[in-house]
Amino acid sequence: MSDTPVIEVERLVAMANQIGDFFAPYPSAQRAEGIRNHLRHYWDPRMRAALLAHLDATGGADLAESVSIAARLLRDESRAGAKAYAGPPRAG
Amino acid sequence: MPIPRKPDGSVVTTCAYCGVGCGFKAETLGGKVVRMIPWKEGKANHGHSCVKGRFAFDYYAHPDRVRTPLIRDHIDEPWRAVTWDEAIGHAATRLRDIQARHGTKSVGAVSSSRCTNEEIFLVQKFARVALRNNNIDNCSRICHSPTQFGLSATLGAGAASQHFDSVLQADVILVVGANPTEGHPVFGSMLKRRVREGARLIVLDPRRTETVNSPHCSADVHLALRPGTNVAVLDSIAHVVVREKLYREDFIRSRCHRDEFEQWAALVGDDRYSPEVVGPQARIDPEDIRRAARLYAAGPRSTIYYGLGVTEHSQGSTGVMCLGNLALACGMVGREGVGVNPLRGQGNVQGGSCLGSWPHMFSGYRFVTDPEVRSSFERAWDITLDAEPGLRLPNMFDAAVAGTFKGIYIQGEDPVQSDPNRDHIVAAMRAMECVILQDLFLTETANFAHVFLPGSSSLEKDGTFTNAERRVSRVRKIVEPLAGLADWEITVRLTNAMGYALHYDHPSEVMLEIARTSPAYRGMTYALIDRVGSVQWPCDENAPEGTEVLHTATFPRGKANFMLTEFVPTRERADDRFPLLLTTGRVLSQYNVGTQTRRTGNVAWYAEDLLEISAQDAAARGIVDGDPVAVSSRVGSTVLRARLSTRVSPGVVYTTFHFAQSKANAITTDLSDWATNCPEYKVTAVEVMRVTPSMTRAQPTPVAEAVEA
């Protein structure tokens, strides 16, 4: 396996920004948690990894700020065991 | 021959066409099916039928049916007929070889909503235990995945809250992005019956469909909104409910989270969602938005039925949430005659959703990332399972184009014809090393396959379907599988060939496993279905014969949730170059990609995909009725025949996707729903130009099936 991203990064960025658009009306803590939960439990880990690699490499200028914040939360291992949920995002 | 031959056999089974799931008696003579008679005791159809289920069954014996497995090393080579053992062995070897070279996650599978619950369950089990990953999806990805997401988020269960008969108790019927008289005809007849009895009808649809206006049934309010403005218009209806205080305070207090309601009311109550602002955006009369809101909120029993006009948008899941929110705010959930109900396109789309054919969920809608759930399956199947979500179907194709996804097992799907942005799908197909296709006919997708496993029609096997009202009905074998094996047997053999031992004597044993591993199906057995006719899930110790109406006392999560549904316009916009918006749908006589119905007498009614265009737009382009026209979008173009129609407003054109030749999906884009990647079939900016007949002939001949009956 090479370092080729599982899917082209432009596509992942577009998808992530759409997720960000949905959560935009939520207060910031809920917004970040909503996006994180979605990426964590609906995205293939290679897609998440590619997004994070892109964020590291470019600073994520093409990503919505809320998405960058939420993507970084994926690295927080203390949240790794948090259960998936459907429904409105929970804060904290 | 004036005296008709009298059938000598009759078996009750379930129609495999749309999500109504009508009960039929398949009548046979000398072992051949000679007619399908609607079953009076069928709880979805009560003895009624439509032209597809009643008459269009001949495809099953069509000469085009593939009767022997086929393989080839390269898609440019001719097919080679082989034995089942050779085909299955070849497929397994190719998959294992790809995994050895490109990794466990370089292959995946997709199940079909035309197959039975048992077969869908087995394909997802195949992916998890034989491919050892979660790269498993089902075709509701491209139709109703937003339903599962949006209704789970609001009401807590991604399925219809009612049964079909419930419409007969409704005072107000809100139809959103659906045309039941063509797409779900038997339910459409029931809806019309209720309207003739005096129920009020509100329709949100860009087209003036037959549901909007037909003899003795016309909509009180028709919101002919511009494609892509669903969420804005639904938020605006909610705006009126909030501002005019038409909501049900008592219901919200007792059944919902009050703080979430406040949050939602603040959003939709904002001036930007007032009818006076949204009306012009959606090109509808603001007063009609107000009338729709007041009618719906007044009830006293208001119900919502919706279709792909809601889901197939970049905000598809948001649109579904809008419907859930609206029903909650007005207290229209949890009783007879109310509710929120998806009208599902294929016979077993609900089953496809229920039975774990998802990259992120096991059967019973439980996340693969949940360790408790996962370990319960690990115990049941005696194997370690992938703990991470897999790729969704569109992402599998994306990954194939990126070079990281190399092989797929496709059960009864035709993505090359049905999925959006055809060029992208074709590129993905060409990039794969092994495409294993299981189908009745050599479809468009078969052109790109390396292994073809001839499947069985629903007349040739036992199993169950779950219709759009959660009703599980029996599919019964009427004739032997033409190619020798039922679809479930093929998947079992492939799983064994991959090294995971699997054995079932009959699909009823698969249902027992489904019941053991899926909470909503816990009490489901063939014996129960045989006894009571059909059973709506949840079926368990609390509801031993199933459940007709959901959410009567409590929601699955206790209280229901309001979601914030900000309108985010799609990136697909009309402009000077592509000034028209194309939206897509189906007609009564044809069914989806037409593989079945094109091979029946139904072509008498509809023999090609037509482009409906308003007289105004046609005149501006020098187009007259019947002209061949080039339809171009930002991703591609195709040629269709124009039909001048008053059904579409100026600025909007419409077509169907029933015929391979017309390649309607050459023009649809790869934009998709934010939450589920359900494609945005319903909005494509296009330009339409008259072409001369010689230009039509110059179009490349489609690589379609050989024979069109």
Add this chain to the structure above:
Amino acid sequence: MVWVELRALRDDIDLGTPPRDGAPVTLSIDGVDVTVPAGSSVMLAAATAGRPVPKLCATDTLAAFGSCRVCLVEIEGRNGCPASCTTPVEAGMRVHTRSERLDRIRKGVLELYLSDFPEEDLPGGWSEFHETLATVGVTSHPYGRGENHLAAPIDRSNPYFVFDPAKCIVCSRCVRACEEIQGTFALTIADRGFRSAVVASQGESFLASECVSCGACVQTCPSQALIEKSLFEGEYERAHPTQA
């Protein structure tokens, strides 16, 4: 409420008129006590009691129509012979479904139907009409060949079913099914009296009409005037020579 009309339908029995859900009413049919919901017809009560009344224009998926005059019964204390399909049950009613008079009337009515029905299509027939003839014991009629519909053109336009007006008894079940069940209103009875005929739209072929081919008309036709093509080997042809 249409609800019960649909949910109480059973595959193995035609109750004649739609089921109802009123309070229980007990009456006697040929001396047998039977209890049915208020609002039910005498025909439904008779079928429930196991004493089905011969019928042609009635079926339990359609509202009662009362046109064929075959389902007549006698009710104690009432004059004449009311049609059982359009007569609602009443508590204590005493109904008789068989009598010499009823037999005579039914035979007379059925003989008239038969006089304009292709006689070649009688032997071996298995339609509801054939069954009703057998139940009442009618095998022939005393009338000569008069004016008839035996040469009316067959409509073969629909890919799946034919309409042979020679076999049509103008009971309106197809028309009513198109309206009440399907809701398309594609069929109608044109003209009146002897010239009454089932037509699609404004006298068009079935295929060219608004008909959506749902099959409800074929399903309900009692005389196989509307019948699936799949039940015939080769094209549907009449056995009898076309009469002028």
